[in-house]
Each structure stands twice: as structure tokens, then as C-alpha cells.
Amino acid sequence: MAFREPIDLIVRGGTVVNADWQGAADVLVRDGRVLALVEPGTYRSADTRGVTEIDASGRLVLPGGVDPHCHVGFTSGEFTSLDDYRQATTAAVFGGTTTIVDFAIPRPGQQPADVVAAQRAKADQGLCNSALHACVVEWDDTVPEQLRSVVADGVVTVKMFTTYRGETMADEKTILNVMTTLRDLGGMVCVHCEADHIISDVQERGEAAGAISACHHADTRPELAETASVAEILAIAESVAAPVYFVHQSTPEAVDLVARARSRGVRAFTEAVAHHLVLDESAYAGAHPERFVCCPPLRSAPTVAGLRDRVRMGQVATIGSDHCCYDTAQKESVSHDVRAMPNGLPGVETRMPVLFSELVVKGGLPLGRFVEALCANPARLNGLYPRKGVIAPGSDADFAVWDPSLTYEMRSAALHMATDYTPYEGLTVTGRPVTVVVGGRPVTDAGRLLDPTPRGRHIRSGALDRALVC
Template sequence: MAVREPIDLIVRGGTVVNADWQGEADVLVRDGRVLALAEPGSYRSPDVRGATEIDAGGHLVLPGGVDPHCHVGFTSGDFTSLDDYRQATTAAVFGGTTTIVDFAIPRPGENPADVAAAQRAKADQGLCDSALHACVVDWDATVPEQLRALTADGVVTVKMFTTYRGETMADEKTILNVMTSLRDLGGMVVIHCEADHIITDVQERGAAAGAIGARHHAGTRPELAEAASVAEILAVAESVAAPVYFVHQSTPEAVDLVARARGRGVRAYTEAVAHHLVLDDSAYAGPHPERFVCCPPLRSATTVGALRSRVSMGQVATIGSDHCCYDTAQKESVRHDVRAMPNGLPGVETRMPVIFSELVVKRGLPVGRFVEALCANPARLNGLYPRKGVIAPGADADLVLWDPTATTELRATDLHMATDYTPYEGMQITGRPTTVLVAGRPVVSEGRLLDPAPRGRHLRSRPLGSGLIC
């Protein structure tokens, strides 16, 4: 028998699922990376004496999830979300996510590069790896050099906002300048699109009518504001031939605008987030409407159904969580005025199980498309592919053994996020991770944390350029 390369770990007997291929295979791991995919049973003792073996029979073997949209310890207005890197990544791995992409968003007067450096230094507190989006609010003479330094250091995506005037909102010229600079540096603008002037007008009229509390949230940020802003930003991107990625698009109209621009050759990409694909605005009529305040807000059931159809049509590139770990007390403290409320929902742990259950099990989304939207494309569009988002030789051995038939009732008390609630409380889901490996190390198994050691790494993203998906 030919001498074979040493192996540390074999995951046997599962169905490997990548975005573009699935089949029965054993996954061979050495030094934290995938060495090879092998025919089932082709590697046996004594060839692999000393290797750890994990039985994946009856399971899908997925690449670890890549969550492209997480806010960890995020301060907005008077509120700071409650988790740190240790807590956020613990929740992530329990949900099958092994890489998060966080945001380094400056407060007024702070330097974007300095904020990114401070956030990057927290990565080693995590149980899994993380990358960063930077953020620019105002253009000045220092920004070009900051962007050069950030991209050289592996931070190639920059968040911008068209709303939240006086805090994080950037004007049109700043957006154009950052897009142009990043285009030449192999980076990309990542943008939150809601037309601030429309929202401000609607909210002022709502306040005058006494309709500005959490129960009225859906009406305070209308769908029209999102579509109007998306159209404007697409025009800017098209005018300078720059790529652009739209976060948390919540309406079919917004997604369609991006799809049509892509048809014209614009490198434009849609991200949806789990709560916009699963929940609807009926939540604001419930006993805790403040728990569901997010931006954009939850939309009507009709809009949610149409947005889900865009996932099935292949028009949604990625599905993130937009994880913001506030608790009920923070939200209740200003439930009377959504303009002052902390926006966002906890979701890094529930993103993959909820989407698998609602879209794959209930609505027939192919599991390969699930992997594409929750693992592969987030890695591609953040300069992390093929290190992340795929099970292939040379990739990090971030592996998730997924039981596609296991049923679970989601309860906040069973989850690991640093909050007292989940927006999916009581939801019955089918499919969940049973074993999660990070760099070849079993970290979670059957609901137990096996390895609590923080070994998270900050990931340097590669320049995007031609590596962007078509």
C-alpha cells in the first residue's frame, strides 16, 4: 500500500454539501485544514492510526456558516449591545456559524482606522474567527490614506449609511468618494439604504399624531424610503463603475432594482437577513412590539413572501443575521418613541437553523443554495473564499454536522446570546447542527460546549476585484 500523508481527523459517512456539489464523502483534516475529500471508507486503519474519527452517518456535512452582518458590543445613540466577542462567537458556533464579520463603526469625531484597529484586537477573545467591515461617515483629507491602510491590512469592505443623520449618515459626495477609492483598492462599499428625508418626514408626522411608539414602527420607515435610496446608490455605483453591496434588503422592489442593475453589468449584490425572511409586521401587534424594532422594520406578510421568492430565484446573494444583542429592558425604556430606540434583533445563533427550517424544509430551497447564501457567498463577498465557506483541500476545517430531521422548539432560555429574548420564541424548527468543528477542533457537540478556549483569529480579507461573484 502506498504511503499516505498523515491525518489528524476523519469525518466519516456524511453527505458533504458545498454550494456547487454534494455527495457522500469522508473529510480528511490535517493541521486545522481540509486535506482532501475521499471516497467513503477508503481510508482505514492502519493507514490512519492515531487520527480522531467522527461518525457523520445520517448527517449533512456543511462548511461552517459565515455571517456577513454582526454587530458585537455596538453603541448606537445611548445604547450599547450586551455581548462581547466571547459571548457572540459562543452563540455563533452553537448555531453552526464559524466566522462572523463585525462592524467597526466610529462615533462622532472618531477615526475609522483607529476604531477598526481597536475592534480587530478583540478577535482573539472569540471561539471562532472574525473579520471586519470598517465605516466612513465624513470625507476629509485623511480618509484616502486611511482607506489605503485599511485595505492593505485586510479590511476591504466599508459600511456606509444613508440614514441616521447626525450620527452615522454619510452624504452623497462622501459615498461617491469612498466608492471610487475602494474600487481602485480592491474593496467595496457595504451600504444601509433608507432615504433619511423620507423617514424623517414620516416620523415627524407620526409623532404629531401620537403614532411613534414601538407598535407603530412598521409605518415609520416605509418601503418607499428603501427603494428610493437603493436607486440613488445604484446610480452612484454605476457612474463610477464601483461594486456595491446592499445590507438587509427587506423588500422585493429593492432586490429587483439590484437585479436589474446587475443585468446592466453593475457589480451590485443583495443581502437579506433572517428576520426579514421569516417574521412579519404582525409582531408589532403583540405584547412586546419593542422586541421587534429593527431597521428596516419587519414588513407585511405579502412583502415577506415576495422577498422569499427572490431567494429562490437566486437574486439574493447572502443571508446574514444583522445580530444586535439588546435586551428587553433596553428596548422597553424608550418603547414610546422608536426614534430613540436601539434598533436590531439578536440572531447570530438562530440564523442558520431558522433559515434551514423555513426555506429548505418548508419551502424546498435546495440545500446547496442554502450553503451558497449562508456560507460560500458571504465568504466570497468578504474576501475570505476559499479559506472559508467551502469544504475543499486547503480550506479551514470549519465543519458542521447537520441533522436535517431533528426538531427543536426555540426558547431564549436554551440559547447562548447575551439577551433575555429571541424573536423566534416558541418557533418549531426542523434541522440543526449537532457537532461543530472550528479549524478541525470539535467545539460543540449535542448542545454541549466541548472546547471553551478562545482561539479566534482576525482574518485579513483578500482584495475583491475579480474574485467577486458574477
């Protein structure tokens, strides 16, 4: 039966891939939302004036990526990353990502709710939509009301750190209090887990031995620091029956701790990030070790292989970028001491293409699992599903038309991030988005920016209760 309702856009001839279904379908869009998926060639209309058509023959049509871990214009110590919302979201859409989740991290003396409001106001600079994680560093009598306020405003996740003493590190009682408060508000704590006391001790010994520069970074933040902290945070969450999400887990042992807790009924979730799945600590022996300084650091090749296995086993819920857009000059300025270096790698543009190539093309990961980890689950665990992360009637018309066989070399000069390097320089990559649609508008096509109009908006997250089922 022909479908005849008026539309604005049709994507014809592609294979639609959702987390739980894939097949040949034409995608019909009206007023920025998916109207229907129909059998190929069955749409008929007497008036096609004003209808944009995209030919996706021989290509995949994926939901726009949801990157659950981006730092835009992020200040840490003496350094601020170099991008704003316009630059970060431009890079995102060229890489097939159509929603980013940024962090509102307070500096000393700032209040969490005030930082959320300030960061949220920047969202309309973007080419695509964005959501936020709040952050709490220290508990006081004002925090419960601040958390109620930010959740009411659609920010339902709060990041906390167990490292970076004196800057963003929160103590165990603060973490417990925030977990308990968010549990009752339908939200969730997201934790950066590295045991600060272990790291401090190792770094002091490294300094004494003259081994504290960028090339020694992997040794200064050992795997044990991560697993020790994960075990402690899981115990706190289990004690108060609160959900918890672990950002950028970098070792199979850490992922296994979370999986075992989930088997006991703890609502615990693992996020991995692209560079921990693709790169290893051999990068610190290269010409520019400072470019690869991130926390947790890149791990050994066997550890990377074990982490990839956990992705294939379904133990990793989401895969983000942990995008931090510093450049080489910023990193080189303090490369003699990793304790003072800006931590983080640029990656919002490269996340989906690199992982498609490494995990799907080379690693055999099913397409549905790829979409689940990079689109659907990030949307679910940030209260954005089914508006984001799926191609279905009523969802936002955000998707990437993907050429799965196009092979090329990753080069920083061809990217759009506000930095002078990519950690994947020279990597042979297969598969990339050729056309990206945001809110029913084709924004990029064949490497060109079609529509530079900043129509991004802050997206309110909903309560997470339904998403947090083990």
C-alpha cells in the same frame, strides 16, 4: 485506492454539501485544514493514534456558516449591545456559524482606521475567526490614506449609511468618494439604504398623531424610503463603475432594482437577513413590539413572501443575521419613541437553523443554494473564499455536522446569546447542527461546549476583484 497520509481528524459517513457539489464523502483534516475528501470507508492508516473520529452517518456535513452582518458590542445612541467576542462567537458556533464579519463603526470624533484597529484587537477573545467591515461617515483629506491603510491590513469592505443623521449618516458625495477610492483598491462599499428625509418626515407626522411608539414601528420607516435610497446609490455606483453591496434589503422591489442594475453590468449585490425572511409586521401587534424593532422594520406578509421568492430565484447573494444583542429592558426603556430605541435583533445563533427549517425544509430551497447564500457567497464577497465557506482541500476545517430531521421548538432559555429573548420564541424548527468543528477542533457536540479555549483570530480579507463578477 486507499488514502494513507497522516491526519488529525476524520468525519465519516456524511453527505458533504458545498454550493456547487454534494455527495457522500469522508472529510480528512490535518493541521486545521481540509486535507482531502475521499470515498466513504477508503481511508486507511497504520497508526490512528491521536486521530479524532466523528460519525456523520445519516447527516449532512456543511461548511461552517459565514455571517456577513454582525454587530458585537455595538454602541448606537445611548445604548450598547450586551455581548463581547467571546459571547457572540460562542453563540455563533452553537448555531453552525464559524466565521463572523463585524463592523468597526466610528463614534463622533473617532477615525475609521483607529476603530478598525481597536475592534480587530478583540478577535482573539472568540471561539471562531472573525473579519471586519470598516465604516466612513464623513469625507476629509485623511480618508484616502486611512482607506489604503485598512485595505492593506485586510479590511476591504466599508459600510456607509444613508440614514441616522447626526450619527452615522454619510452624504452622497462622501459615498461617491469612498466608492471610487475602494474601487481602485480592490474593495467595496456596503450600504444601509433608507432615505433619511422620507423617514424624518413620516416620523414627524407620526409624532403629531401620537403614533411613534414601538407598535407603530413598521409605519415609521416605509418601504418607499428603502427603494428610493437603493435607486440613488445604484446611480452613484454606476456613474463611477464601482461595486456596491446592499445590506439587509427587506423588499422585493429593492432586490429587483439591484438585479436590473446587475443585468446592465453594475457589480451590485443583495444581502437579506433572517428576520426579514421569516417574521412579518404582525409582531408589532403582539405583547412585546419593542423586541422586534429593527431597521428596516419587519414588513407585511406579502412583502416577506416576495422576498423569499427572490431568494429562490437566486437574486439574493447572501443571507446574514444583522445580529444586535440588546435585551428587553433596553428596548422597553424607550419603547414609547422608536426614534430613540436601540434597533436590532439577536440572531447570530439562530440564523442557520431557522433558515434551514424555513427555506430548505418548508420552502424547498436546494441545499446547494442554502450553502451558497449562508456560507460560500458571504465568504466570496468578503474576500475570505476559498479559505472559508467551502469544504475542499486547503480550506479551513470549519464545518457543521447537521441533523436535517431533528424537530424542536426554539426557546431563548436554550440559546447562548447574551440576551433574554429570541424573536423566534416558540417557532417549530427542523434541522440543527449537532457537532461543530472550528479549525479542525470539535468545539460543540450534542448541545455541549467541548472546547472553551478562545482561539479566534482576525482574518485578513483579500482583494475582491475575482468575487465581483456579475
